[in-house]
Amino acid sequence: MLHLMQDLQGKPKLIHFLLLQMSWNMVLSQLHYIIPEESKHGTFVGRIAQDLGLDIGEINSRMLRVVSRDEKEYFQVNLQNGILFVKDIIDREQLCPDIQFCIIHLQVIVDNPVQMYRVDVEIEDINDNSPAFFSNMNSLVISEIKPAGSHYPLMEATDPDIGTNSITNYELSSSDYFALDFQKYLNEIRSLELVLKKSLDREKQSVHNLTLTAYDGGKPRLSGSTRIVITVEDFNDNAPLFDHPFYQCTINENAVKGSLVFKLNATDPDQGKNGEIFYKFSNLVAGETSKAFSLDQYSGEIKVNRELDFETMNKYEIQIDAVDNGDVQMVGHCKILVTVVDINDNPPEMTVMSLSLPVPENSPQGTTVAIISVHDKDSGSNGKVNCYISEHTPFRINHAFTGDFSLIVDAPLNREIKEEYEVTVTARDEGLPSLSVSKTIKVVISDVNDNAPQFQQAFDTIFIKENNPPGSHIYTALASDPDVGQNSFITYAIIDSYINRIPLSSYISINPENGKVFALVSFDHEHITYFQCHICATDAGLQPLSTNLTLNIFIEDINDNAPTFTPLFSPLIIKISRSAQFGHHVTKIRAVDLDSGYNALMSYHMKGVMGKIPFVISQYTGDISLKRPFADSDNEEYRLTVMAQDHGEPVMTAETEVVISLVEAGEEILYDNQESKGNVEEFSEANMYLVVAICIISSIFLITLIAFSVLRWQKYRDEVNQLKENYRICSNTGGSWVYSQQTQYRVCSNAVQPKNDLIVFTPNNSVIPNNEDRISQQGTLVNPSYQPKHPNPDWRYSASLKAAMQGAVHMEGAAVLRGAAVGLEPQWPTVSSATTDPEGGEVSPPVGAGVNCNSWTFKYGPGNQKQPVPVPQIPPDFPENFIIPGSPAIISIRQDQPSAQAQKSNFITFGKKEETKKKKKKKKGKNQEKANNNTNDNNDQ
Template identity: 45%
Template sequence: MLHMSLERFECTMLFWRREGAGAPPLPLALLLLAAWAAASGQLHYSVPEEAKHGTFVGRIAQDLGLELAELVPRLFRVASKSRGDLLEVNLQNGILFVNSRIDREELCGRSAECGIHLEVIVDRPLQVFHVEVEVKDVNDNPPVFPESKKRIGIAESRPPDTRFPLDGATDADIGVNSALTYRLSPNDYFALDTQNNREQKSSLSLVLRKSLDREEIQEHDLLLTASDGGKPELTGTVQLLITVLDVNDNAPEFDKFTYKVRVLENAFNGTLVIQLNATDPDDGTNGDIVYAFRRPVSPAVAYAFVINPNTGEIRTKRNLDFEENKSYEIPVEAIDKGHIPMVGHCTVLVEVLDVNDNVPEVTITSLSLPIKEDAQLGTVIALISVSDRDSGANGKVTCTLTPHVPFKLVSTFKNYYSLVLDSALDRESASAYELVVTARDGGSPPLWASASVSVEVADVNDNAPAFAQPEYTVFVKENNPPGCHIFTLSARDADAQENARVSYSLVERRVGERAVSSYVSVHAESGKVYALQPLDREELELLQFQVSARDAGFPPLGSNVTLQVFVLDENDNAPRLLLPPGAGGAGGALSELVPRSVGAGHVVAKVRAVDADAGYNAWLSYELQAAAGGARGAFRVALYTGEVSTTRALDEADAPRQRLLVLVKDHGEPALAATATVLLSLVESGQALKASSRASAGAAGAEAALLDVNVYLIVAICAVSSLLVLTLLLYTALRCSAPPAGGACGPAKPTLVCPSAGGSWSSSQQRRQRVCSGEGPPKADLMAFSPSVPPCLSSAEATCRREGDSEYLQEPRQPNPDWRYSASLRAGMHSSVHLEEAGILRAGPGGPDQQWPTVSSATPEPEAGEVSPPVGAGVNSNSWTFKYGPGNPKQSGPEPKKQTQVSFLLRRKGEASQPRQ
């Protein structure tokens, strides 16, 4: 039967009737009843004790608002602290029924209230309901007397109305079922007197109605019957055997018929409870009193107390426990030592006072672990119940949780709590929590107990792999073996297990016309980067690409890192000779005419060579090798310029044809070399003058031809100049208005520059260039400087040619010692520089690829012919500085010129030049 607030239910019924709707229909009444029960947070049922198996208790699923179909999927279950097999729920129809015999007296003893507390738990989501099932008492226990026969001795001298206390019967039932009434078998001498004291304890006494006469009746046999108030009533009987005694006619008497004493439950053994005092007016042995517990002695009293027979002191015998017995009723009798002993009676009521001697108990059930770090606030993690056997403030328990944790306790019902999530979790900050639930009572001093809960936080993929730095720089020597390991990448993921398992992959892109995957590969698990093929610094100086790190979570997270691979130069390119177009022969020999009249120090030829390597690997030196038929000691070659000059005056003894071998080698380890053959033809001065005259005559004829067409030439020059100016203006306007192209980088044509006659210099007007890192050949400017080149005599002679075409003159020139240079160039840069006698400085794929300059001025040795490489050039150095001015004072040459310094900025690969304002 479902219990609820009758007042609220009657008010609702009354309101229904006042509105004229009559009595509400039964389904609606049941619905209101269930709603009130759910609102109160607890269901109440009642069931009589001794109910048979299967007895209907209530429709618990319907009253809790649960569908029958969801009982099994949601793991509907019932838990009880007491015997869990008394009640059971049928999961098919949601009915709570009696499962086994319920004995109220065994379950609750003499307590006025008796109930079974049930916890109804369902999952998905987790919900807890509390159900109280009240066990109704039935009259199943008859009154029971302490003994079936009781012998009483009464002196014949006792006056009428003398009272003799009797032990009443006890009934294990409660309420009306334990309300006892007594009746005595009919007789003329004795009657019953029942009185109830303030403690609602009944006092049963046998009252003498008239004097006894032992000579008339020596013994009275009476039957005392006790009946309870149940229906049907149950009875118990005791046989009273009353013996009439003679002589000793004064019994001991106590001051009070009832004594009340309080004692603490933690009293020490032997603590004095009370000292009784009875008096007897008789003399002698008839007045000597012996104290004793009236028989039969209750086991609880005999266990806890002891009485001194001579002094009447009652002391504790064992430790008292308020939780077991809150009070004791001790019947005491005082017996004199007369021939016919007489007895006085009293009752001692001992009230045990509670002491805070019980520690609270904490029980944790229904753990939902582990909990994900992205769980919603308010998620229930565990159910906690606390209890304390003490009473009053000693039994009032408060529950607390370890401070500074993202959880809290929520009180659900009396001493029941839910452990819920109070703030966001982060497994990377804390992967587990050790929670301590502390239950503290209200005693003084308070007692407390604690229970530990280990809450593990499950990982969620909320952290992407991270590299230690956004960009890595790696240096790899060229000509590496295929498949060599060049670097190892490592990304750290703060997550755990699969969410932290990182795999690496190459971000595909184009490097020029090839994919980056054709150069390198990345191991997916270890992050090791391998070079798939040998790298060539002359082809690719910088390889820049990205590697992606991605975890195995769902959804996966990832990040990228940039890897810059600089290819370091190795000496793998031998010097390459630059020969004039007319040089022929199998070996590509250089042929020159030398007048026999020249003196010492005259430059007769120059050997030009370039090296595609960089740094010391491209720094060239020249050595003269002994050749068959050569004039002994007549010629020498400058160590760093390659200029072949005479060491003495030539004479008739020198062979007319001289064959010199010049060894050109770099400074690499090991050094690489090439051999140049120089063929010198010694001629007379007249022949040289004829050759010179022919050249002069050709020049004069050309000058006359130019004079004839002077007017036409001026007009043509003006027209071409105007067209060139218009073209440059249009080109500049288009370049300024058009947006920069993002990815197309092509090789830039080098601009040819003609040196002037006065030693001035000029550079290309190409100021703006695009340089792509790793996506194509680099661009560079072509700049020229020459302090000592004669002016162009004709249009053919004035034409500036690429590479070696503009660097060769028909006749050797006198060395000019008036310039020297200093350089600081970044090692490994792709652009190369070649400084020659004509003052041409080239950089880029169109010209010779040489990192360190080759000084090709015809400076006599050793004063100005030896130029050391730019030692100390830093990695980031990217500038050249050229100076020309007064030469070495030891050298002879043209008039000293004003010193001028020209600085060139060589842009590194990957840097875009900015237009000058």
């Protein structure tokens, strides 16, 4: 199409005509179907009757038929359903070769009336043909002189398919010399060439076998291949080559003319005349040599041309050229050494050809020290020479070639043991008589860095007094190295480490040349007492060796710190009772010294003591005590100067003042308490830590105690609620509180031991509450529908009554207290029996029994005559303090004899007795004195 368009350029009329023809054909074609080639018989093509608008019922009667322009009918119509189907298999390549669009034109004809329709069926190409080459093998001949980049056209493959099913790509088998180059025009390959990547060498590879493969673009992808045989044409690019560039041979001096001396052999890898060789003497050969020998130019044989004279010339060097017959001749060279053999009239000659000195001491066995060449002008046994070493040395002679020997290392060498050897090599022939020659070779052993520097000891310890001047010399590291030269040049360095996160290099340094260690800082024993450093000694060898020295450095203490008293405040004020006796501990003086050892050993003395004082101080403990009781003549106050001194050199001291005042017994405690409040802020750091620790422990204990109390309180509440369900408070008909005539009852639930006592008072109320009336957790009767009426509107509850009505009741254990066994039941006052008079009285106990309170008090006004106060009949044997078992409360029943007092108030007191308050105050004073004494003793300690 591209070529057609190119041919049609400049011809617009023809182009318009073709376009018009194509559009006319499409108009004339009423139906257009597309089917792939190779479709089988019966393949559906289209519903032709339906597409043409024909009635399917009439196509049979109207004789519908399909007529093709070709003689062969490829399609047929089913007259039952009007479907056009394939009758014979269609091969597009046979039907339409070299045509892009393969269309079969059909005519559909029906009768009655006669109608004709135009139908085109396009045959779509499938990839049913593989690419194929014209020949299975192609041969090429390429000269090895052709340059890289040369192109050689190749025969292309053919594929009858079209479009993407045709050939789209070529591939060449892997080759170091050839590549494939093909050009595409509109996805169609137009040129295929073989490209030479690099120059050929026939002598390396004369024939190259390649495989060319063509691929189409169909699915599945098909391919075809052919073999390309490339023969490399020879070019005279190789010169003749001898087996060796140098030859040796001998000839007896009495050899006759024509005797063979040597036969040369040269080869040429070229072919034909390029590989034909002839020999000749080189132009460098002297005239005497060319006269003494003859050379056959074809066989390469060298023969004696005249009589030889060993004494005139015993050795001939013959240079031979081998020339080929190429257009451009190329020449190969070799040299032949011909030695004339004489009788044994000459001693061997020894030559040291190569002497490698000095010999490194780490040379392995077999290292060549010298090459010795030995030859004898004689021949045969007379010229056969053996070399040996007479004395014992770490060397030996190794036979290399004829007349050549090597002196090699036979044992390990050590320069530090022996650094020079004199080796005598003797060469002796086997003639009769035997002749020999000797040669002394001086072998010097060179040093290698095989010895690391060594310290005299791996560890060392030094002591440095503190407060040393910075930069002072403290140590000298000395290492030795048996090597010599730069291998023995030692440098010193300190391996860096850290002391308390500070680099060691900040403390000490070392001179890298002489190993002197200097202190960069002034050390303080109180901050650092010991540290360790590692000194590395390294030689200057090419592979440097090193060793380490561990230096333990101890900082010695000197007496540079004076003692310090604790606490720091001065003077120390002490109060002591005048009644203190002999040996009484007054206080303790303590001083600390930051030094160590004897420099920190303290001794205490009193300084400037005038007269006889009643105090003495312990020299080593600092305890101040009384050495005698106080007398009236003693002063009221003593000011003592206590001196603490250490045992260092020089001795360092510290002083503090202690003020001791004499007071009466008990006053020193109060004073100490006041002083302790003022000195809280002067606690030392250690005391502060102790206080914090005590506070933390106390807090933990308090939290534990509170948690335990809450848990126990919850348990008590549960048990009280259970008791309230099981026991209800009953009232008697008399309506008064009485003692039981029988005994005291103890109620315990769930087999739990009673811990508190419950006193139940029966209220004077004839009305029994309903079952729904319950005892609340606070110990009062609770009935939502029942509202009690007070006998007097002015009845007043005290604050304690209101609080008790809201309090909790301990009901774990209960006890019922009744009246006496005999006699009238005394009328105890109750809430219901109170007077209606506004001035009748005030009830200030909790209503109910078992309330957790310490007192129960009833008070009546003096003018309340309507409600007389009953006087209980207390048995004579009733104890004054009656304690209910299981309860810490004390019941005190007291009746005053005067009637006036009895009218004012009667008390039933639970808890502490009021009568003992004065006694307790007196006891409290005595306990206070004891506490003051104990506090004074603690301060002394």
